[in-house]
Each structure stands twice: as C-alpha cells, then as structure tokens.
Amino acid sequence: MxxxxxxxxxxxxxxxxxxxxxxxxxxxxxVPKHAPPDFILPVLAASADGYRPYPAITGTPAFQAAIHDWLDRRYALDGWFRDVGAVLPLAGSREGLVLSVVTARDLLAKDNPVVLHANPYYQAYLGAAHMIGAEAVGVPTPPTGSPLPDFSAIPDATLDRAIAYYFGSPSNPAGLTASKADWHNLFDLAEKHDFFLFADECYSEIYREEAGPPAGALEAARERPEALKRLIVLNSLSKRSNLAGMRIGFVAGDREVMKAMTTMRNQIASQVPVPLQQAAIACYQDEAxxxxxxxxxxxxxxxxxxxxxxxxxxxxxxxxxxxxxxxxxxxxxxxxxxxxxxxxxxxxxxxxxxxxxxxxxxxxxxxxxxxxxxxxxxxxxxxxxxxxxxxxxxxxxxxx
CATH class of the missing domain: 3.90.1150.10 (Aspartate Aminotransferase, domain 1)
Incomplete structure (x- = not known):
C-alpha cells in the first residue's frame, strides 16, 4: 500500500x-495567522537554561498540573480526571494521532485491524493507518447538522475488526460540533465493537461565541467513567494560541493506556523541551x-x-x-x-x-x-x- x-x-x-x-x-x-500571545518570548527567554538537559518524557510536574487545571476549568471535571487519568506532552497533536493508533493496535491485538476515520478526513489519520499496516475505512460524515457519521454504511464485521475511530469536534473541514449525546453515542459504538475513540479536539477553543464552547469527550466521559478505558483525547496550542510552529500539545486518557503510550514514546519520540512546556503553561493559564x-x-x-x-x-x-x-x-x-x-x-x-x-x-x-x-x-x-x-x-x- x-x-x-x-x-x-x-x-x-x-x-x-x-x-x-x-x-x-x-x-x-x-495555518493560523493571528499573532501569538505577547508573553511567549519573555517566558522562553526566562527558561532558556531548560534547553540544556534532556527533559522527562512525561513532562514537568508544572506542565502536568497546568493541563489538569485547564481540563478542570474548561470541562468542569472538578478533579475527576486528575484522579483517574493521565496526560502526556506531545510535539504537536499530529504526533499523538500516530502514537495513539500504535497504542491501540498493541493493546487490542486484533487480526487484520481496521482504522476508522471521519470522511472527509485530516490526512494524518490515513498516514497513521498506513504506518501500522491497517486498513483505513472512511465513514461518511454529513456536511451540515450533526457531526456523527453514518456507521450503518459499515458492515458489523468491519466494525468488529476496528481498533480505533478518529473523530474531530469541531470537525475539519465542516466545523460541526458534537453534543454530549453525540459523544455518548460514540461511546456506545466503541464499547459494542471494542475499539478506541480518538477525540481530536485541536479546534476545541475555536468556536463562535454565540454558539458557545462545544462539549468535550472528557466532559461526557465523566458521566460514564467506564468509557475512559477506550478514549484518547488530543489537543494542542496550534489553533488555540496561534502557535502551530511551536509544536506542542498533549494527549490524555486512562492511566494504564497512557502508561503504555509513555513506554513506547520514550523509545521512539523526542521529549518536549522544558522552555516550550513553560510557554504552554503560560498559554493554558491565560484565556484572554x-x-x-x-x-x-x-x-x-x-x-x-x-x-x-x-x-x-x-x-x-x-x-x-x-x-x-x-x-x-x-x-x-x-x-x-x-x-x-x-x-x-x-x-x-x-x-x-x-x-x-x-x-x-x-x-x-x-x-x-x-x-x-x-x-x-x-x-x-x-x-x-x-x-x-x-x-x-x-x-x-x-x-x-
């Protein structure tokens, strides 16, 4: 292929x-063309000494705390995810989209695996499926209305072979947003056919003010904690803070799943430099x-x-x-x-x-x-x- x-x-x-x-x-x-926040350069300069040592693969304690704090504020989690989940810094969410599918393949160990993706799609989804030799199957997504695809078009035998489904909210390119009910419907399907749901939320903070913030996957999972076992959430500063070139984001999920991903990432991927983590902390602490x-x-x-x-x-x-x-x-x-x-x-x-x-x-x-x-x-x-x-x-x- x-x-x-x-x-x-x-x-x-x-x-x-x-x-x-x-x-x-x-x-x-x-490519975001609005100005990045003006506090970024001073933060990077003040933490320049952090470029010398190898950073920890799991990120600094301060980075971990900042992400959990932001998730609590954004999705009203009240510490729930902090108690049951884990986060891992990424060199941009695209890296996480690939690491997630490798993790899903290793944990589920299905023969002749299928990777489901929203169709239209973000090109990294197909690239990740190609990387592990899986069959990529697009699930048609409507151009308007609900972002949920038509899974009835996919045979049950194919869904049973699935190890993951890539789903974005807001979606790219249509900009559709999922409700909590939509997330629960996807949790139902992932549970029925035993696959992971990859929540690609890199556009989560780019929404129309009159529409309000879209519901998040973790927000829905709090109402249904067992869903976390099959959920991996990805986000980054590329769109939120106009920092696509800084290449920093995070992945969040069940602790055991994140442990498996951390073990793999520690062998095949670069750590995120500490100054970039410091800049990310400043960004996640500022909403203005x-x-x-x-x-x-x-x-x-x-x-x-x-x-x-x-x-x-x-x-x-x-x-x-x-x-x-x-x-x-x-x-x-x-x-x-x-x-x-x-x-x-x-x-x-x-x-x-x-x-x-x-x-x-x-x-x-x-x-x-x-x-x-x-x-x-x-x-x-x-x-x-x-x-x-x-x-x-x-x-x-x-x-x-």
Missing amino acids: PVPISPFDRLRSLIGDTPAGAPVIDLSVG HVAENRRLYDAKFAAADAILGPVFGGPVTPPGGFCLWLPVADDIAFVKALWAEAGVRALPGSLLATGEGAANPGRGRIRLAVVSPYDEACEGFRRIAALMQREGAVRELAAG
Missing part, C-alpha cells in the same frame, strides 16, 4: 504552472488571548455571511473551527477557475475525502481556511462571490 499523498501536494499538481489571475490570496492551508483569537475569527465569519451568504442562499458560518465548507457544482473545476481567474487558492473537497465519484463525500465542496487578515479574507470572499455569480456555480445548500 503506497503512502497516502497529502491533499496539499495533490492541489499543487492540480494547479500546476497555471499563473494566478490576480494577487494571490491563499485560503487553502489552515484565546477570546481575542475567537473575536478575530468571528469578525471574518460575519463578513463571510455578508459577502457569501447572498450567493449561497443563507449563512455560511459553521459553529466551530476556522474553515468554510461551501457547496459548488464541481469542486475541482471551481478551484482551478478560482486560481486562474481570481488568484484565490482553495482546497477541493474531494481531495479531503476518500471514495470515487458520488461516493466521495467531499465532492462538490470547497474548503476555505479563514486565516488571513480581515481585509485580505474579505477580498478573497468578494472574488469568490464574483466568480460564483459569473459561472452560476452555486449548488443549493439543501442538496449538499
């Missing part, structure tokens, strides 16, 4: 040498910069509704995340035209999903990462609206 090709590499091949039709606005890659981050996104989504809403027949803003997931007649053709005529780089939805033709749930959608500065994002929206109106390329939302 060949290594899965990144959708961004496929996009580069798709556009090829075609010149941009206007000054470039790149809305294809979800996170609220400002959401305010900036909310302003751009309001502009998207004003500029794109009339073209698409209604509001386009999702409850969470920082992407727009818009319906078009032909996602590949539209993205090519958008680049060649308007200089806007977008990602075709079909490159973010598996399946051929109509069986590809990303077909007829484009993803826009609303990460550019406000004025640049608005100009991108105006160019998209103009192209839609010229080509009549819009598809009814209800049909999406």
Whole structure:
C-alpha cells in the first residue's frame, strides 16, 4: 500500500504552472495567522537554561498540573480526571494521532485491524493507518447538522475488526460540533465493537461565541467513567494560541493506556523541551488571548455571511473551527477557475475525502481556511462571490 499523498501536494499538481489571475490570496492551508500571545518570548527567554538537559518524557510536574487545571476549568471535571487519568506532552497533536493508533493496535491485538476515520478526513489519520499496516475505512460524515457519521454504511464485521475511530469536534473541514449525546453515542459504538475513540479536539477553543464552547469527550466521559478505558483525547496550542510552529500539545486518557503510550514514546519520540512546556503553561493559564483569537475569527465569519451568504442562499458560518465548507457544482473545476481567474487558492473537497465519484463525500465542496487578515479574507470572499455569480456555480445548500 503506497503512502497516502497529502491533499496539499495533490492541489499543487492540480494547479500546476497555471499563473494566478490576480494577487494571490491563499485560503487553502489552515495555518493560523493571528499573532501569538505577547508573553511567549519573555517566558522562553526566562527558561532558556531548560534547553540544556534532556527533559522527562512525561513532562514537568508544572506542565502536568497546568493541563489538569485547564481540563478542570474548561470541562468542569472538578478533579475527576486528575484522579483517574493521565496526560502526556506531545510535539504537536499530529504526533499523538500516530502514537495513539500504535497504542491501540498493541493493546487490542486484533487480526487484520481496521482504522476508522471521519470522511472527509485530516490526512494524518490515513498516514497513521498506513504506518501500522491497517486498513483505513472512511465513514461518511454529513456536511451540515450533526457531526456523527453514518456507521450503518459499515458492515458489523468491519466494525468488529476496528481498533480505533478518529473523530474531530469541531470537525475539519465542516466545523460541526458534537453534543454530549453525540459523544455518548460514540461511546456506545466503541464499547459494542471494542475499539478506541480518538477525540481530536485541536479546534476545541475555536468556536463562535454565540454558539458557545462545544462539549468535550472528557466532559461526557465523566458521566460514564467506564468509557475512559477506550478514549484518547488530543489537543494542542496550534489553533488555540496561534502557535502551530511551536509544536506542542498533549494527549490524555486512562492511566494504564497512557502508561503504555509513555513506554513506547520514550523509545521512539523526542521529549518536549522544558522552555516550550513553560510557554504552554503560560498559554493554558491565560484565556484572554484565546477570546481575542475567537473575536478575530468571528469578525471574518460575519463578513463571510455578508459577502457569501447572498450567493449561497443563507449563512455560511459553521459553529466551530476556522474553515468554510461551501457547496459548488464541481469542486475541482471551481478551484482551478478560482486560481486562474481570481488568484484565490482553495482546497477541493474531494481531495479531503476518500471514495470515487458520488461516493466521495467531499465532492462538490470547497474548503476555505479563514486565516488571513480581515481585509485580505474579505477580498478573497468578494472574488469568490464574483466568480460564483459569473459561472452560476452555486449548488443549493439543501442538496449538499
């Protein structure tokens, strides 16, 4: 089985040498462009001596305490998880997505394992399945409404072979958020077929203020402690604090599961430098910069509704995340035209999903990462609206 090709590499091949039709606005890659918190550099400078020694694989006691404190505040856990679970620092949550599937394979030891993933998907899910030689099976996810996929499309025999299911809330690319009832439904399925649920919550703090914070997997698990045995939660500072380049996050789960992951990580992965842990502590202790981050996104989504809403027949803003997931007649053709005529780089939805033709749930959608500065994002929206109106390329939302 060949290594899965990144959708961004496929996009580069798709556009090829075609010149941009206007000054470039790149809305294809979800790289945060808001400013990181201004206290980061002083924290790093003050802790620079911490770069000398090898750090502990489990992180410093202060890092451990800061993550548990944040989880308690964010999800009203009141110390429950601190008593029964454990956390581990990561060099970004992508590392954890791979470590988690290796851990699940080793603990469950199923023959011919299957890794289930939301479809559309984040490319690391397929890469992790490839790494352990598992069969990756996409579960179709609706573009609107509940983020829960249609598991009825997957045979029970396949679900019984599953070792894990990757599920994001807010989801990427649709920005849908799970309720506690949704999490409980997933716990039911994981228990029935004996697989792990990987809660990819890297967008957990990027939500519309009017929608409020989405429910978390640990928040639901507190109501059902046995679910923790099959739950691994991943988060990072990449989106929350605009620190994608710092590469720091954490994984949380049952103590025995985290013990197995720690043993493996201690042999194959790098420890997280102490100064970066100190910076993470400062970030998790401060919510003001996170609220400002959401305010900036909310302003751009309001502009998207004003500029794109009339073209698409209604509001386009999702409850969470920082992407727009818009319906078009032909996602590949539209993205090519958008680049060649308007200089806007977008990602075709079909490159973010598996399946051929109509069986590809990303077909007829484009993803826009609303990460550019406000004025640049608005100009991108105006160019998209103009192209839609010229080509009549819009598809009814209800049909999406």
